[in-house]
Amino acid sequence: MSTHFSFTFSSSTPFFKRLSEQFKDVGLPAKVFIENSDFAIWGYFSSYRPDIPESQLALELSRYGLKRIANSDCDYLLFIWDKKLKKLTVGLDNTMNFLCYFAILDNQVVFSSRFSEIKKIVSGYKPLIADMDGLLNYILQAWHPTERTLLKSVKTVPPGSVVKFVFEPNIYYQIESLIDIDDFLSSLPKDEFKDDRGFAKALELALTEAVARRLEKIPQGVHLGCEISSGFDCTFIAYIMAKLIGPKSFYCYSFYFPKGYGTESLNIIRKFAAKHSLRLRAVKLYPEQGYARNYFKLWKDDDLLQLDADYFGDYIKFLKRYSPRLLFTGQHGDETYSLKEWLMLAKYARQISYFDHIRWLKRERQAILFTPKALDLMLDKERFNKRRRYPLFVSDMNVVETALINEIYMNFGTRQISPYLDSRVLAVGMRRRLRDNRIYDEKQIYARYLSHIFVPEMFIPKKGGTEFALGFPRNQKPLISWVMKNSVLAQYGLIDPGKIMQMMSDESSPLYKDEFIALAFEYLVKADWYLIKNKISLPI
Amino acid sequence: MPGVLRSKKSDILTMNYRLNHDAIIFLDSDAYDGYKTVAYDGKNDKMLEISPPLYFILKALESAGPVTKDDLEKLIETFSSNNSSVEKAVNDLVNKGIIFKQG
Numbered sequence: 051m052s053t054h055f056s057f058t059f060s061s062s063t064p065f066f067k068r069l070s071e072q073f074k075d076v077g078l079p080a081k082v083f084i085e086n087s088d089f090a091i092w093g094y095f096s097s098y099r100p101d102i103p104e105s106q107l108a109l110e111l112s113r114y115g116l117k118r119i120a121n122s123d124c125d126y127l128l129f130i131w132d133k134k135l136k137k138l139t140v141g142l143d144n145t146m147n148f149l150c151y152f153a154i155l156d157n158q159v160v161f162s163s164r165f166s167e168i169k170k171i172v173s174g175y176k177p178l179i180a181d182m183d184g185l186l187n188y189i190l191q192a193w194h195p196t197e198r199t200l201l202k203s204v205k206t207v208p209p210g211s212v213v214k215f216v217f218e219p220n221i222y223y224q225i226e227s228l229i230d231i232d233d234f235l236s237s238l239p240k241d242e243f244k245d246d247r248g249f250a251k252a253l254e255l256a257l258t259e260a261v262a263r264r265l266e267k268i269p270q271g272v273h274l275g276c277e278i279s280s281g282f283d284c285t286f287i288a289y290i291m292a293k294l295i296g297p298k299s300f301y302c303y304s305f306y307f308p309k310g311y312g313t314e315s316l317n318i319i320r321k322f323a324a325k326h327s328l329r330l331r332a333v334k335l336y337p338e339q340g341y342a343r344n345y346f347k348l349w350k351d352d353d354l355l356q357l358d359a360d361y362f363g364d365y366i367k368f369l370k371r372y373s374p375r376l377l378f379t380g381q382h383g384d385e386t387y388s389l390k391e392w393l394m395l396a397k398y399a400r401q402i403s404y405f406d407h408i409r410w411l412k413r414e415r416q417a418i419l420f421t422p423k424a425l426d427l428m429l430d431k432e433r434f435n436k437r438r439r440y441p442l443f444v445s446d447m448n449v450v451e452t453a454l455i456n457e458i459y460m461n462f463g464t465r466q467i468s469p470y471l472d473s474r475v476l477a478v479g480m481r482r483r484l485r486d487n488r489i490y491d492e493k494q495i496y497a498r499y500l501s502h503i504f505v506p507e508m509f510i511p512k513k514g515g516t517e518f519a520l521g522f523p524r525n526q527k528p529l530i531s532w533v534m535k536n537s538v539l540a541q542y543g544l545i546d547p548g549k550i551m552q553m554m555s556d557e558s559s560p561l562y563k564d565e566f567i568a569l570a571f572e573y574l575v576k577a578d579w580y581l582i583k584n585k586i587s588l589p590i
Numbered sequence: 591m592p593g594v595l596r597s598k599k600s601d602i603l604t605m606n607y608r609l610n611h612d613a614i615i616f617l618d619s620d621a622y623d624g625y626k627t628v629a630y631d632g633k634n635d636k637m638l639e640i641s642p643p644l645y646f647i648l649k650a651l652e653s654a655g656p657v658t659k660d661d662l663e664k665l666i667e668t669f670s671s672n673n674s675s676v677e678k679a680v681n682d683l684v685n686k687g688i689i690f691k692q693g
Contacts, residue, residue, distance in 0.1 A: 391637070394639070395628055395637050395639075397623065398627065398628040398637075400617065401614075401615050401617070401627060401628050402628070402637070404615045405612075405613075405615075405630040405637075408612045408630075412612065413632075431615055431616075434615060434617065435615075435617045435618055439619060
């Protein structure tokens, strides 16, 4: 059952309760609806801070607005209508638990948690025109929190921000980030852990508390799951859940590969599950066979990620079959180990996005896929200069990526829960002592102090990578040829189909040799397909 | 600013210095951050926070294009009261490839 929402709001909307009913129960955060003579508040809200109880939400908002909850451990998406001033405020939490797209159409605002839905509504009003920054981000998979999307007329509420809509005399909106990185940094303890054991113990304690605070908010009977691989982060969470609610209270969901691509090894996952008596549901993924499917037939007109055709879509279908309502994950676990560096640089997210572009296009040679015109647009400093600033406490790229996964999971009523994003876990990460020299897979050093949790096989370095991505140019020639013939990107001079087809016909070209270029090429073809199929034009 | 940067003597045979535009990007909002930004040290794969006076020196280098060693020294003099420590910091940026030194 989908848990997406879509509704239209205008200043003459009389029944707020009816709007609230558009929001389905997602398990966590909880649904809220409060109405008095001054305000109507609806959406979702759960707090993991004892000093901000859910029952006091209206008081909290009247005293502090959204500022305090935006900088705290609260999951929310709130719509607040000021009946007297006729202003609508929409606030989203700092971990982007939801994607909340919006578009202004005539004298009303359309909101939706699903991009394809809002695109469909907008296309009934006006021609679809791409937003260049959003489109270039999508082509390069350069996820960055902004209000922009692939379409010029569709925006999204940035994490940790408020969007304030004024309806009279005409609709306009302003967006403001509420995140105060400096204040968060100054609130953290300054001392470092004396040794690795101290850090490992503190991390276990903080994570246990973070998982417990979330579990206690979940109503009885909700189908719980935990996503696990053979890595340390998600298994850590599964262990804590088993300790807190018992191993038979939830299922672990996993995928694995026939041979060692990345960290997913069924043997290790099974050993870990056996050690803690966990119930495991796992699905085997076949990247090579996946890439050999007939994408031309399977790709959908209205799917940005084409997960129905993709080998990874088999995991999505598997999850859909069981549809756990809440799926705990180890997402963002890596950030616990790099938080000190990240927070010092958090206010420079736009600059870091620019350096990422330089790395992908120049050092990783993805530039060969584009024309000089496209490269000028991608690396145009004004593109980064014009972006508004939405600082976050954790990696912005990962937050946006997790939100996009949630958008897919919500199609069948599943939502991810990421305890690693709890500020108390982040505070432990901040106190980790930095080493003079970088150590490969530093996490292992700490995991050794947690041998009651992990199994020895998890410490063996993982092999494998993404070489299966070379299967895209090898197997999808009819699709690629069709896209190049009908290319919107070529029509606007961003790619040269002649050059690309020449690379396709040359077995020694980087398309067949370099998996990162092959992967970037796949994203490029997906983007072009989407533009063609949805009749989206470019504003250049 | 141009008067400070442009040496009148020929610098064809002298060393010149220019900003690595892939390693730093200046944004309008830098002023709001107290003229601070971040540069990418590609040699060590690390980010480096840049504050005044280095910020102003790099910003001047951005507008000036390649400058001679003399011009770079003049820039350091213009923006800093403690030349020796700033010179050291500029040399560090050269070693990290944030400023290119060309013969």
